[in-house]
Amino acid sequence: xxxxxxxxxxxxxxxxxxxxxxxxxIAATINSPGTAARYERYIAVDDACGWPQITxxxxxxxxxxxxxxxxxxxxxxxxxxWNSTDGGRHWVKTGVPVPYTSTKxxxxxxxxxxxxxxxxxxxxxxxxxxxxGWRPDPLNANSAKNSYKDASxxxxxxxxxxxxxxxxxxxxxxxxxxxxxxxxxxxxxxxPLNDGTIGVMMYRDEVAFFTSADAGASWKKRGQLSRDRxxxxxAWLTLANGDLFAASRSYGKGNGGAxxxxxxxxxxxxxxxxxxDGGLTWKAEGPLTLPMQHPxxxxxxPDGRILLSYGVRxxxxxxxxxxxxxxxxxxxSAPARLVDLEGSTDEPTVARPHRDGGYPSTxxxxxxxxxxxxxxxxxxxxxxxxxxxxxxxxxxxxxxPLSP
Numbered sequence: 277x278x279x280x281x282x283x284x285x286x287x288x289x290x291x292x293x294x295x296x297x298x299x300x301x302i303a304a305t306i307n308s309p310g311t312a313a314r315y316e317r318y319i320a321v322d323d324a325c326g327w328p329q330i331t332x333x334x335x336x337x338x339x340x341x342x343x344x345x346x347x348x349x350x351x352x353x354x355x356x357x358w359n360s361t362d363g364g365r366h367w368v369k370t371g372v373p374v375p376y377t378s379t380k381x382x383x384x385x386x387x388x389x390x391x392x393x394x395x396x397x398x399x400x401x402x403x404x405x406x407x408x409g410w411r412p413d414p415l416n417a418n419s420a421k422n423s424y425k426d427a428s429x430x431x432x433x434x435x436x437x438x439x440x441x442x443x444x445x446x447x448x449x450x451x452x453x454x455x456x457x458x459x460x461x462x463x464x465x466x467x468p469l470n471d472g473t474i475g476v477m478m479y480r481d482e483v484a485f486f487t488s489a490d491a492g493a494s495w496k497k498r499g500q501l502s503r504d505r506x507x508x509x510x511a512w513l514t515l516a517n518g519d520l521f522a523a524s525r526s527y528g529k530g531n532g533g534a535x536x537x538x539x540x541x542x543x544x545x546x547x548x549x550x551x552x553d554g555g556l557t558w559k560a561e562g563p564l565t566l567p568m569q570h571p572x573x574x575x576x577x578p579d580g581r582i583l584l585s586y587g588v589r590x591x592x593x594x595x596x597x598x599x600x601x602x603x604x605x606x607x608x609s610a611p612a613r614l615v616d617l618e619g620s621t622d623e624p625t626v627a628r629p630h631r632d633g634g635y636p637s638t639x640x641x642x643x644x645x646x647x648x649x650x651x652x653x654x655x656x657x658x659x660x661x662x663x664x665x666x667x668x669x670x671x672x673x674x675x676x677p678l679s680p
Contacts, residue, residue: 314645314667314668314669315666315667315668315669316365316666316667316668317615317664317665317666318364318365318664318665318666318667319658319662319663319664320340320358320360320364320367320649320662320663320664320665321340321342321344321358321367321662321663322660322662323344323345323346323660323661323662324342324343324344324345324346324651324661324662324663325343325345325346325347325348325349325632325651325653325661326342326343326635326650326651326652326661326662326663327342327343327383327384327385327635327651328340328341328342328635328637328649328650328651328663329341329342329385329386329387329464329465329637330637330638330639330647330648330649331387331388331389331395331465331639332639332640332641333389333393333395333440333441334389334393335440336361336641336642337359337360337361337440338359338360338361338363338364338639338647339357339358339359339360339370339387339395339440339441340357340358340359340360340367340637340649340663341355341356341357341358341373341385341387341397341399342355342356342358342385342649342651342663343355343383343385344356344369345408346660346661347411347412347420347661348420348423348632349381349383349401349402349405349423350405350406350410350412350420350423351381351405351406351407351408351409351410352376352378352379352380352381352405352406352407352408353376353381353382353383353405353408354372354373354374354375354376354381354382354383354399354401355372355373355374355382355383355384355385355399356369356371356372357369357370357371357372357373357437357441357442357444358370359440359441363641363645363647363667364647364649364665364667365665365667367665370440370441370442371437371441371442371443371444372444373385373387373397373399373435373437373441373444373446374397374399374433374435374444374446376401379403379404379405380401380402380403380405380430381401381402381405382399382400382401382430382433383399383400383401383402384399384400384401384429384432384461384462384463385397385398385399385462386398386399386462386463386464386465386466386476386477386478387465387466388465388466388467388474388476389466389467389468390436390466390468390474390488390491390492391468391472391474391491392491394436394437394438394491394492395436395437395438395440395441396434396435396436396466396474396488396491396492397434397435397436397437397444397466397492398432398433398434398435398450398462398466398476398478398492398495399432399433399435399462400429400430400431400432400433400459400460400461400462401429401430402424402427402428402429402430403427403428403430404426404427404428405427406423428457428458428459429458429459429460429461429480430449430459431449431450431451431452431453431459431460432449432450432452432459432460432461432462432478433446433447433448433449433450434446434447434448434450434488434492434493434494434495435447435492436491436492436493447492447493447494448494450478450486450494450495452478452484452486452495452497454480454481454482455481456480456481458480458481459480460478460479460480460484461478461479461480461508462476462477462478463477463478463479463508463509463510463511463571464476464477464509464510464511464512464573465511465512465513465573465574465637466492467512467513467514469487469514469520469554469555470514470518470554471554472489473487473488473489474487474488474491474492475487475488475498475512475520475555476488476495477501477510477511477512477522479507479508479509479510480505480508481503481504481505482500482501482502482503482504482505483500483501483502483507483508483510483524484497484498484499484500484501485497485498485499485500485501485512485520485551485555485558486498487555498554498555498556499551499555499556499557499558500558501522501524501549501558502524502560505527506526506527507524507525507526507527507547508524508525508526508527508571509524509525509570509571509572510522510523510524510525510549510571510572511523511571511572511573511574512574513574513575513576513582514576515576515582515603515604515605516576516580516603517603517604518552519550519551519552519604519605520550520551520554520555520558521548521549521550521574521582521605522548522549522550522551522558522574523546523547523548523549523564523571523572523574523584523586524546524547524549524572525544525545525546525570525571525572526543526544526545526546526547526570527543527544528543528544528567543567543568544567544568544569544570544589545563545564545565545566545567545568545569545570546563546564546565546569546570546571546572546584546586547560547561547562547563547564548560548561548562548563548564548605549561550605561606564584564586564599564608565586565597565611566590567590568588568589568590569586569587569588569589569590569597570586570587570589570634571586571587571634571635572584572585572586573585573586573636573637573638575638575639575640575646577640577670578640578644580603581600581601581602581603582600582601582602582603582605583598583599583600583601583638583646584598584599584600584601584608585597585598585614585636585637585638585648586598586634586636587633587634587635587636587650588634589631589633589634594616594617594618594619594620594631594633594634595613595614595615595616595617596613596614596615596617596634596636596648596650596666597611597612597613597614598611598612598614599611599612600670612671614636614648614666614668615636615648615650615664615666617633617634617652617655618655618656619631619655619656620632620633620634620652620653620654620655621653621654622653622654622659622660622661623654624654624656624659630653631653632651632652632653632661633650633651633652633653634650634651635650635651636648636649636650637649637650644669645667645668645669646666646667646668646669646670647665647666647667648665648666648668649663649664649665650663650664650665650666651663651664652664
């Protein structure tokens with residue numbers, strides 16, 4: 277049970293968001309995922325902090341790019357490619373899209389398929405990293421603090437694989453330096469657009485939509501969702517009607533953002549955005565989640581509906597939630613819990629433990645099974661960082677009178 281002060285703080289945050297931002301209509305109620313026909317949970321990659329980005333390759337193989345070290349990017353290192361040929365039950369490392377260089381890492385990823393089926397990634401990272409293998413001093417709570425204070429984000433490097441992620445060709449870094457002097461950061465899924473290009477979201481001082489006309493070798497900025505460091509990690513997809521729909525994480529006061537009230541009450545929720553001109557211009561449509569519920573992944577289901585999955589990081593409540601939208605992404609179900617992260621910590625006996633986790637990424641297999649990857653700092657039965665996988669099917673949806 278939440279402490280009363282924490283409970284009231286969460287209620288206050290919720291009220292502020294939904295009083296000051298346009299509401300996204302709640303149009304249906306979704307039963308608990310526990311009523312689904314299938315629900316299987318696996319430790320996919322152990323001792324990995326994660327940030328997984330999962331892709332269904334043309335031959336049915338699942339491929340996941342992830343940060344393979346059990347800490348929050350403090351060290352040198354590179355995101356790795358892990359593959360599964362049995363629908364997500366077992367995983368093996370297959371390759372490294374962009375190798376790291378001394379004192380730097382390559383940890384921030386976006387990935388997906390080009391129109392020709394080639395596997396494309398865009399990966400950035402940070403400089404001033406500690407040596408590979410470094411770990412925080414468990415007796416010194418300040419040993420990992422300020423790890424990013426004077427560091428800079430590196431310009432993202434595109435890479436492409438034509439053999440399922442085993443070998444990769446790297447291309448020239450994307451020149452999209454931000455007004456702050458920082459490199460821009462890729463996030464989420466790379467996917468084809470109706471005009472034959474492929475698209476990806478990137479963020480830093482702004483959130484911008486980039487496209488590539490050469491299967492991911494080079495990228496150009498097409499449009500901007502937000503500026504002045506108000507939003508960051510953004511998921512997107514193409515709807516059946518041709519619109520582009522996005523769910524963007526707002527910066528909070530605690531991570532240097534401007535999108536917060538004077539007391540920091542508003543921040544780090546998901547905001548809906550839409551483009552009706554192929555990503556040139558974007559319009560905000562209102563919140564999709566409450567505060568501290570982020571970041572998002574968007575998946576188009578076989579029947580045209582939209583699956584929104586996202587992390588929940590509220591005090592006393594850590595997990596992965598889902599909502600179901602109609603094909604226009606204007607009508608949404610109430611949230612349902614997909615994964616209970618049970619505190620998401622490897623320090624269950626500490627009074628104020630460090631917590632970390634979330635970042636779901638979902639694909640749909642040929643038989644309709646949903647595979648969702650996420651990460652957690654630890655659960656009571658497995659007290660280490662890990663990338664987890666859920667194989668599941670959708671429960672029944674009960675339509676409400678608000679449904680279209």
